[in-house]
Amino acid sequence: MVAVEIFSIENEVFRLYLLYSSVVLFKMIFLSFYTFHVRTKHGAFISEEDYCKDFPRDEMKALMKNEDVERVRRCHRNDLENILPFLVFGLLYSATNPSVFAATITFRTFTIARFLHSFAYLLPLPRPWRGVAFAAGFLVILYMGVQILFTVL
């Protein structure tokens, strides 16, 4: 009977997982739009066919990478590298029967950490904000991974 409750909307921990993983994914995919916005602002596209009458190709700009665009892309990539493990570990962690309190703290810490990480990357904030935010999210992933291994072994 255990599994019935684990991945059910009646299960409070699974609902928390649904909520926080949705929020963090929304944040991540927002960066797709933001990349497009920054590219348009600077007229810095990478694919030849993206230039048009309104955005004519400027040889200088096209050859150089635009640092603002690259910054958003690094932020996005860092999200991919960290949010993927969170989503998978979070789902599996929900199956290890944690308390609602522990799950709330865990998911919320990760979510806040990743929002802080994005702000620190994009504004940018000075050291050590981005590093602290990264570390906080990373520790949540490690914590969930260890919980899963303890449950399995």
Added chain:
Amino acid sequence: MVAVEIFSIENEVFRLYLLYSSVVLFKMIFLSFYTFHVRTKHGAFISEEDYCKDFPRDEMKALMKNEDVERVRRCHRNDLENILPFLVFGLLYSATNPSVFAATITFRTFTIARFLHSFAYLLPLPRPWRGVAFAAGFLVILYMGVQILFTVL
């Protein structure tokens, strides 16, 4: 009893999810092979140890990035950025008890959109094809995310 049916092969919506997520993942991992194919065709490897007798290192080619290779890699990266949210939201969306009709339209639209996106990127097709395909896939992700939040909240 709800959860029993949700992630079961007897559940039509979950079977649709299995089908479309497999198809879209097959498409994505095909790009790994395609990158290798284009690298080999142009003799444009990035890692030193990939050059060998049959593919000798050409200083000019090795220093310059090959635009055809970079195009496939951008296409692949865009897949990662979009297919990951689809896979996670799609799984969770399947748990929100959508109708078979709605789930079919949703999953199929995303799948067609991502195939179109890849074709538009690799051929390449002129504006606005790639943008339209991206937007269609993106809207499906947003739609599923909103459905999940409505169910949770």
Added chain:
Amino acid sequence: MVAVEIFSIENEVFRLYLLYSSVVLFKMIFLSFYTFHVRTKHGAFISEEDYCKDFPRDEMKALMKNEDVERVRRCHRNDLENILPFLVFGLLYSATNPSVFAATITFRTFTIARFLHSFAYLLPLPRPWRGVAFAAGFLVILYMGVQILFTVL
């Protein structure tokens, strides 16, 4: 009643999935730290604000990409491209009711292949080690994908 047992810790195949996917994710996220380590070693950061008193900006180094750093990043990216499909297909493959023996071989082959791939990339090992490791992991993904499609269709 099938689904009850599938995603339950009592189900041996699901426990194997939990174990191997955790191990392979731990390996992947380790590369985040390793990138940071290599960047620090070479003083090669990409974001302006990462330079500080202890790591002053060196114009030459900042302009050139550091090959050691880029190598770790390529390795990390290849992990993302392959471990994401494994995690999703692995979860769905667990739902196709494979034997414990088949699941063990499948998950273990992938895990060994990805560890070998990382070693081959980072040491680096000469041809054809990285290619062999990549191919082995790739075949596992394809095998699981085909099993899922057979079950659904």
